[in-house]
Amino acid sequence: MPKMKTNRAVAKRFKKTANGGLKSANAYTSHRFHGKTKKQRRQLRGLSMMDSTNVKRYKKMLNL
Numbered sequence: 767m768p769k770m771k772t773n774r775a776v777a778k779r780f781k782k783t784a785n786g787g788l789k790s791a792n793a794y795t796s797h798r799f800h801g802k803t804k805k806q807r808r809q810l811r812g813l814s815m816m817d818s819t820n821v822k823r824y825k826k827m828l829n830l
Contacts, residue, residue: 773827780816780824788816788824 780788792810799807816824 770829772829776824776827780828782828782830783815786821786830788821789813790816 780790783789790813792812792814794802795810802810
């Protein structure tokens with residue numbers, strides 16, 4: 767039986783946390799900032815945790 771391949775697109779975008787969650791950068795951060803408030807821009811800077819409803823599917827893609 768061959769090994770399962772990791773989905774490389776997913777591997778580049780998400781990192782596993784110590785407790786088994788997945789974190790990633792926020793969307794809407796590359797351009798068109800003039801339409802966003804200072805608060806929105808500030809809150810988009812950090813990383814965010816993936817919603818628990820999607821974690822199982824993405825862990826399968828990452829072979830975790």
